[in-house]
Amino acid sequence: MSERLAGLAAAPGVAIAAPWVYRPAVTGAGEGASLEEAASAASRDLELLAGRLRNDGRADEAAIFDAQALMATDEELIGLAAARVAGGEDAASAMGAAGEAVAATFEALDDELLSARAADVRDVAARIVRHVVGADAPSLDRRSIVVAVDLAPSVTVELDRDLLAGIALEGGSRTSHAAILARALAIPAVVGVPGLLERAATATEVAIDGGAGLVVLDPDEAARDSLAGAVQAAEAARRADSAYRDRPLATSDGHRVLCAANVAEPGEAAAAFADGAEGIGLFRTEFAFAGRGTPPSEEEQAAAYESVLRAAGDAPVVVRLADIGGDKPLPYLPIDPEANPFLGVRAIRLADRYPELFTTQVRAILRASERTGRPASIMAPMVADVADVAFVRELVREACAAVPNAPAPRVGIMVEIPSAVMLADQLAEMIDFMSIGTNDLTQYLLAVDRTNPAVAERQDPVHPAVLRAIARVVDAARATSRGCEVAVCGEMAGDPTGAALLVGLGVDELSMGPASFGSVKRAVAARSHDELRSLAQRAMTLRSAAEVRTLVGEA
Amino acid sequence: MARAEIDLRNPSGLHARPAATFVRAAGGYASDVRVTNLTRDPSKSASAKSVIGVMGLGVARGHRVRLEADGTDAEVAVASLVELIAGGLGEALDDG
Numbered sequence: 001m002s003e004r005l006a007g008l009a010a011a012p013g014v015a016i017a018a019p020w021v022y023r024p025a026v027t028g029a030g031e032g033a034s035l036e037e038a039a040s041a042a043s044r045d046l047e048l049l050a051g052r053l054r055n056d057g058r059a060d061e062a063a064i065f066d067a068q069a070l071m072a073t074d075e076e077l078i079g080l081a082a083a084r085v086a087g088g089e090d091a092a093s094a095m096g097a098a099g100e101a102v103a104a105t106f107e108a109l110d111d112e113l114l115s116a117r118a119a120d121v122r123d124v125a126a127r128i129v130r131h132v133v134g135a136d137a138p139s140l141d142r143r144s145i146v147v148a149v150d151l152a153p154s155v156t157v158e159l160d161r162d163l164l165a166g167i168a169l170e171g172g173s174r175t176s177h178a179a180i181l182a183r184a185l186a187i188p189a190v191v192g193v194p195g196l197l198e199r200a201a202t203a204t205e206v207a208i209d210g211g212a213g214l215v216v217l218d219p220d221e222a223a224r225d226s227l228a229g230a231v232q233a234a235e236a237a238r239r240a241d242s243a244y245r246d247r248p249l250a251t252s253d254g255h256r257v258l259c260a261a262n263v264a265e266p267g268e269a270a271a272a273f274a275d276g277a278e279g280i281g282l283f284r285t286e287f288a289f290a291g292r293g294t295p296p297s298e299e300e301q302a303a304a305y306e307s308v309l310r311a312a313g314d315a316p317v318v319v320r321l322a323d324i325g326g327d328k329p330l331p332y333l334p335i336d337p338e339a340n341p342f343l344g345v346r347a348i349r350l351a352d353r354y355p356e357l358f359t360t361q362v363r364a365i366l367r368a369s370e371r372t373g374r375p376a377s378i379m380a381p382m383v384a385d386v387a388d389v390a391f392v393r394e395l396v397r398e399a400c401a402a403v404p405n406a407p408a409p410r411v412g413i414m415v416e417i418p419s420a421v422m423l424a425d426q427l428a429e430m431i432d433f434m435s436i437g438t439n440d441l442t443q444y445l446l447a448v449d450r451t452n453p454a455v456a457e458r459q460d461p462v463h464p465a466v467l468r469a470i471a472r473v474v475d476a477a478r479a480t481s482r483g484c485e486v487a488v489c490g491e492m493a494g495d496p497t498g499a500a501l502l503v504g505l506g507v508d509e510l511s512m513g514p515a516s517f518g519s520v521k522r523a524v525a526a527r528s529h530d531e532l533r534s535l536a537q538r539a540m541t542l543r544s545a546a547e548v549r550t551l552v553g554e555a
Numbered sequence: 556m557a558r559a560e561i562d563l564r565n566p567s568g569l570h571a572r573p574a575a576t577f578v579r580a581a582g583g584y585a586s587d588v589r590v591t592n593l594t595r596d597p598s599k600s601a602s603a604k605s606v607i608g609v610m611g612l613g614v615a616r617g618h619r620v621r622l623e624a625d626g627t628d629a630e631v632a633v634a635s636l637v638e639l640i641a642g643g644l645g646e647a648l649d650d651g
Binding site: 063064066067070071074075076077102105106109110111114117120121290292293294327328329330331332334337338 | 574
């Protein structure tokens with residue numbers, strides 16, 4: 001008998017799968033760890049999750065885990081637990097009690113945002129307890145809909161995305177972290193379903209409609225039919241995407257484009273290659289500089305870069321120089337408060353005030369290159385004109401003199417400032433490659449602040465103005481006598497519509513979060529190179545991003 | 556010992572992200588740094604190096620906080636943390 005339960009629509013989409021009832025209580029014990037070891041292990045987990053999300057272009061969601069990583073080693077939280085352990089309590093229950101106590105103080109504040117963070121503290125405490133008792137991280141063994149009272153963001157992102165069909169929660173609101181994250185990751189979700197856990201306990205199948213806020217337990221023929229069309233389409237797309245994951249990135253007539261990965265932490269490189277990356281198109285290096293009180297030494301940086309060059313083997317690795325600015329100030333690089341940090345002293349512009357930041361970094365990259373015998377590609381962010389390129393070339397020349405045994409690096413720039421697009425012919429003559437950062441290029445070209453949700457709808461990189469800018473860059477690169485490659489490393493490269501247009505515009509490489517490999521390869525393989533070329537040409541004549549998306553969807 | 560007071564202007568108060576930015580910066584100094592939310596409860600202070608302590612002060616927009624540092628780099632710590640708060644801790648200020 002099918003049973004319908006009404007809840008709140010949290011994230012659109014439809015799914016039918018077996019229920020996987022999740023209760024955060026920790027059971028089963030293996031190898032244990034001390035409280036301090038467990039806390040730093042939990043903190044590392046959370047930092048990794050933050051890095052992964054940031055790399056997928058989800059900086060807002062990543063911030064949730066950044067804060068949790070700090071909580072995991074927080075002197076107040078750990079101090080409370082340690083005091084209980086000193087009083088004779090075992091580490092696991094002491095940690096649980098400390099988490100509860102802190103969560104209760106957050107809930108007592110008459111501040112909605114802060115009391116909602118109580119769930120984050122409980123999640124951190126549960127994660128530390130898991131490390132204390134050596135329990136396994138929760139995992140799915142088949143395609144499932146997660147049924148729980150509440151689902152911590154850190155649990156959501158750790159579950160295998162291919163097996164996580166949907167989320168149904170008894171608690172939560174549309175603004176809870178669970179709901180925000182489900183929307184960001186496009187996982188269908190219904191929250192605020194009273195009595196869900198008790199009723200779902202005996203169900204063998206669950207259907208959810210995240211757009212309607214509906215949960216159906218053991219759906220019968222009629223309920224199934226009404227959901228089936230949408231479910232099948234979504235399932236088919238998912239299966240088709242994963243079937244493409246191991247194929248090359250190529251058009252239907254075999255025109256190849258390099259399929260590269262964006263990574264934000266050295267640890268992600270090996271996983272990217274396992275997922276089929278043919279290179280690292282964007283190795284963000286901000287991880288080396290964030291979350292510390294003093295700048296990283298040359299040796300520290302060299303070790304981190306070396307590990308990525310080793311993971312890459314013969315594949316190319318593009319290391320981007322630190323893109324630091326007034327939007328995320330660092331204690332050891334004070335920047336005067338700026339009204340517009342994205343137009344301020346950011347990235348290589350910091351070199352005027354802190355030249356050693358970049359001389360040290362370039363030397364560290366060359367040291368890593370020397371030790372592995374692999375040439376590195378060095379990429380400068382926020383290049384505006386020839387003077388900026390000349391500065392970078394000089395920086396590299398000096399570092400090469402200091403590390404004479406390193407293989408000669410390739411030198412390139414990010415194209416994200418409109419002036420670099422206008423002057424692409426001049427710049428291309430001086431460098432080996434250009435990588436278009438479509439997120440910032442769109443922000444600067446269309447004058448839409450990436451951090452302002454009120455203009456978020458205007459921030460679509462398939463806008464004809466952005467397409468024309470990219471075409472101009474490709475033309476300039478083709479016209480050089482010495483050869484200059486063009487890559488794209490913004491979110492557009494990981495969007496199937498955007499990727500198809502980019503291949504049509506003639507770029508040589510697409511670099512994206514590895515999660516997008518399947519859907520991008522499928523979209524590009526659907527058409528011949530000529531078809532994509534004429535599609536891109538037509539798209540540039542349209543009047544809006546919406547018209548472009550309609551064209552690509554219909555053609 | 557160095558001390559300063561400043562009003563918080565972040566639209567959603569000192570919630571998780573700006574609190575994390577603040578705590579990371581405070582962690583870079585050797586001095587002990589304490590924070591007090593003068594608007595909510597002048598008798599309660601927290602370590603500026605504890606994100607839980609700082610969030611637990613419930614600093615909302617318009618609240619006045621006091622920073623007190625004790626140690627070798629106390630002056631620098633207070634001055635740069637005040638500057639960080641004035642600059643919005645990485646967030647856009649609606650009146651900035």
